[in-house]
Amino acid sequence: MSTQLEMKKISIEFPGVKALSEVDFSVQSGTAHAVVGANGAGKSTLMKVLSGAHAHYTGEIFLDGKKQDIRSPKAAQEQGIQIVYQEVDTALIPYLTVGENVMLNDTVQNMGKKQMVHWKELHRKATYILAEMKIGVSSKKLVRDLTLAEKQMVLIARAVSTECKFLILDEPTAPLSYTETTELFRIVNELKQRGVGIIFISHRLPEIFEICEEITIMRNGKSVACREVADITQNEVVEGMLGKTMDEQFPVVNAAIGEVVLEVKGLSDAEKVKNVSLHLKAGEIVGLAGLVGAGKTELCKTLFGHTAITTGEVVMNGRKLSLKTPHHAVKSGLALVPEERRKEGILVQESVATNLTAASIGKFSKIFSFVDRKAEKKKAKELITSLGIKTPSEEAKVENLSGGNQQKVAIGKWLIADADVYIFDEPTKGVDVGAKKDIFELIAQLARNGKAIIYASSELSEIMGITNRTYVLYGGKTVIELETSKTNEEELLFYSTGGK
Structure with missing residues (x-):
């Protein structure tokens, strides 16, 4: 028997921001319904209302026509x-x-019921759930030792471990490889067959068109369209999200390529990175391509x-670097957007201004190390304007910004620091x-300013669209160097995938 979930005229405000304005949304059990929108459109906020994370909303929620008072995660789970969530940690x-x-x-x-935890039974149940989902992770392994992709799958396993009528997946494929995404979609299809309704939030439109039957498009806190996926194109979805036609996504960089700035020779760490060699020139954007788990993140952190x-060794402008800590890296002219x-x-509990100046606080320190708040505030305002950061003010907490605006803050703090290699x-x-x-335009401008850039991504279309040269990583090693325009x-x- 199918179940209908409906949200009617949902509105919610936060200090300085009306996040949702009379939004209607509905989903049928046994189907997958996508919710899309630009960062800050309100899609995650709407789902937080539905899951009980935000209690101060107005509007109504119904299950099969019966009104539900969902004001806490417990109340949502009981239904x-x-x-x-996207941020698995x-x-x-x-x-x-x-x-x-x-x-x-x-x-x-079961807490408070004065009963013992039967650890053997707990692990037996967990092992069964993991095996059913074909997740090859031991139930006795510590979560801190898992990869990002494994953590995501553990969270999904937890969600379906209890009676689940509707499962909200917020950017579930972001940390997953192609193979893991395929496996996730198998699980999603199985859940649909069991009668579970899936609400799928994603910025990856091809995935939405593969897995979902319906799509709701949100913009500026409102629902602007609800369509059958079969009756809409990807371009129409993008235009609905932005409220305008989408121009060319990747900018023309036109940066002058200079001398070699960074040389990496036979670099290895204790775990993932194995004998990596590469070089980077001023004004050049060099890609690190590879699937999830190839070693890209580990190389960046090293x-x-x-x-x-x-x-191995790292040489910058002819000088061998001693990279014992991130502090040494920053002093040497390196910047990392993780x-x-x-x-x-980012520092999620701190203001936008504090985050933007965090990497270069010395530039705003007066005598006796007191911070010149006036100068800090002025520079923050300049960056907010130039980067197009959508925030009520420079004093707003970063945790309240959308994902895209948080990322602009993460990049912006290094623009003040003025590194040589990004x-x-x-x-x-x-x-x-x-x-x-x-x-992409920010990165292109850095290249035009003569900065050397490493762009690590498993999104191969982005590697093709923004880089000059590309190193492909597999198993922690650089397996080939390619000129991007010729591949x-x-x-x-x-x-x-290991081809030779």
């Missing part, structure tokens, strides 16, 4: 509504095992002093098409 407990995290909802429900170098922006790239690790992850274009996505994928 069979589960959510898997905020939803998992790293020092607990996979099994304990998978069965966390069940354990919490170059930034986050991970210890075991063999993949996990909320965990490593390392971007999956910079468009979880970012809408409009914000992506802004980020294609098929060849990049061939080498990314």
Whole structure:
């Protein structure tokens, strides 16, 4: 028997921002319904209302015509509504095992009932759920030792471990490889056959057209269209999201290529990076292509002093660097915009101004190390304007900004620092098409200013669209160097999957 979920005239405000304005939304069990929109359109906020994370909304929620008062996550879960958030590390407990995290909802429900936790039974149940989903991770492994992709799958396993009528997936494929995405879609299709309704938030339109039956387009806190996927094109979706036609996504860089700035010779770390060699010239955008788990993130972190170098060397402008810590990297003229922006790239509890000046606070320090707040505020305002950061003010907390605007803040802080080499690790992850274009233009402008840029991404279309040369990584090694204009996505994928 199918179940109809309806949200009617949902509105919600935050300080200085009306996030949702009388939004209607509905989904039928056994189907997948996509929710799309530019960053800040309100799609994640709408789903947080549905999952009980925001209680101060106005409007009504119905299940099969019966009004439900969902004002807490517990109330949502009691109605069979589960959510898997995009930022996986905020939803998992790293020092607990996979099994304990998978069965966390069940354990919490039984708290206070004076009953012992049967660990053997807990791991047996968790192992069964993981096996059913074909997730090859031991239930006794600690979550902190998992890859980003594995953490995502553990969260999905947790969501379906209890009775689930509607499952909200917020950017579920962002950390997944092609193979893992295919496996996720198998699971989604199985859940649909079991009668589970899937609400799918994603910026990857081809995936939406593959897995979903319906699509709701949001813009500026409102629902502007609800269509059958079969009756709409990807271009029409983009135009609905932006409220205008979409111009060419990738800018023409036209940067003058200078001398070699950075040389990496036989670089290895203790785990993933193995004998990597590459070079980078001023004004050049060099791609690091590869699937999830190829070693791109690990290489970026090693170059930034986050991970210890075991063999090899890094030479910058003819001088060998000692990259023992990120502090040494920054002092040497390196900047990193990391993949996990909320965990490593921004201070979510701090203001936009504090984040933008964090990497160069010395420039705003007066005598006796007091920070010149007036100068800090002025510079922050300039960057907010030039980068197009959508925020009520420079004093707004970064955690309240959309993903695309958070990413602009993560990039903006390094513009003040004025580094020589910029390392971007999956910079468009979880970012809408409009914000992506802004980020590409920022990177192009850095290249025009003579900066050397490393662009690491598993999105091969982005590698093709923005880079001059590309190194393909596989198994932690650089397997080939290609001139981007003389290759294609098929060849990049061939080498990314171990082709020789």
